[in-house]
Amino acid sequence: MKQDVGEDEELARYIFSRRQIRANGSVKPEALMPSPHPDMSVTRHLSLPENAIWGIGEGISAERGLPLQGRLDLVSKNLTKYGLQVKTAPLPDNENHANVTSWPQDKPAQKQIALEVCAEAGNAKRP
Amino acid sequence: MLVALPPNIPAVEVVQTSGMSAVAQNLDDMLRGISKHLRDSVTLDAGLHSALLELEALKAECAAPNWDGYGANALDPESHMLAKSFLENLPLGIIAPSIAADPDGQVTVEWYKSSRSLVSISFDPVGILHYASIIGSRKANGSEPFIGSIPRVILDLTHKVPA
Numbered sequence: 395m396k397q398d399v400g401e402d403e404e405l406a407r408y409i410f411s412r413r414q415i416r417a418n419g420s421v422k423p424e425a426l427m428p429s430p431h432p433d434m435s436v437t438r439h440l441s442l443p444e445n446a447i448w449g450i451g452e453g454i455s456a457e458r459g460l461p462l463q464g465r466l467d468l469v470s471k472n473l474t475k476y477g478l479q480v481k482t483a484p485l486p487d488n489e490n491h492a493n494v495t496s497w498p499q500d501k502p503a504q505k506q507i508a509l510e511v512c513a514e515a516g517n518a519k520r521p
Numbered sequence: 522m523l524v525a526l527p528p529n530i531p532a533v534e535v536v537q538t539s540g541m542s543a544v545a546q547n548l549d550d551m552l553r554g555i556s557k558h559l560r561d562s563v564t565l566d567a568g569l570h571s572a573l574l575e576l577e578a579l580k581a582e583c584a585a586p587n588w589d590g591y592g593a594n595a596l597d598p599e600s601h602m603l604a605k606s607f608l609e610n611l612p613l614g615i616i617a618p619s620i621a622a623d624p625d626g627q628v629t630v631e632w633y634k635s636s637r638s639l640v641s642i643s644f645d646p647v648g649i650l651h652y653a654s655i656i657g658s659r660k661a662n663g664s665e666p667f668i669g670s671i672p673r674v675i676l677d678l679t680h681k682v683p684a
Contacts, residue, residue, distance in 0.1 A: 410590035413579070413621040416633065422621055423641055423653070429625040430594055460590045502662035505641055505653035513636035513655060 399480040399492055401471040405436040408451040409518060410460040419517035421466045423508030429501065433493035436468065436480070440490055448521055450488055457487075464518035472514050476507045568617030572608050575620040576601065576628065583622045594626030599646035603667060604628035607644065610671055616684050618642075627651075632682040640678045656681045 414425035583596035618630035653662035
């Protein structure tokens, strides 16, 4: 059954491209840009322990053949305040999966939101 | 490594003239020739040289789709060409940006000092620059055509990100 994603829930965005993390550990907006898709994929922390959150990322990494570079933890309300929505979208291999939807159509507006969210989220965590 | 000009060498900016006369055209050609001559000196513009190398590395890294693990498009060759032209038209002495790609296959360049001082530009293959910035408490974003000379609004933003 679908659950609403709470405003204070933490969400993980796994990062598989080394270029999306700066040398100082902060994350570039490219890591959050949805295009060419309408949504951005995230994983809800819920009550998972740290090793289980990393485990999901490692699983995706193995499936896609790309090294896991890190993850950016986001708080749901720091997305929804920009007009985005976080919707549960469980997958067979990741029942905590959710989509960040309702991105603006124009690219500069998408970039601005991604810049703001990254600026507020702090640094990537490394596996 | 990004290298700035020594402080005693002022930044050189070539502004494309809008005049249509033969004199204006000659002046424009002469300024571009001077700019190219100066650029050919790696010691003067090592930062740009490094950025161009990074751009070529990006092309290889993002040549196939799904380079980000989320179904990204392969790097767009037209976007790559625009980015190269953009870098080659930057004012001499400016700190070179870092290079990356958006999931839609567009090249991006970024000037970054901190999370409150940065400018990001994407190169739309149709010849448009999409930019977004945070400079202190001010935010600016928009789109500008790129037809060989760098739009003033974008140059102004890059100058606001301290070295």
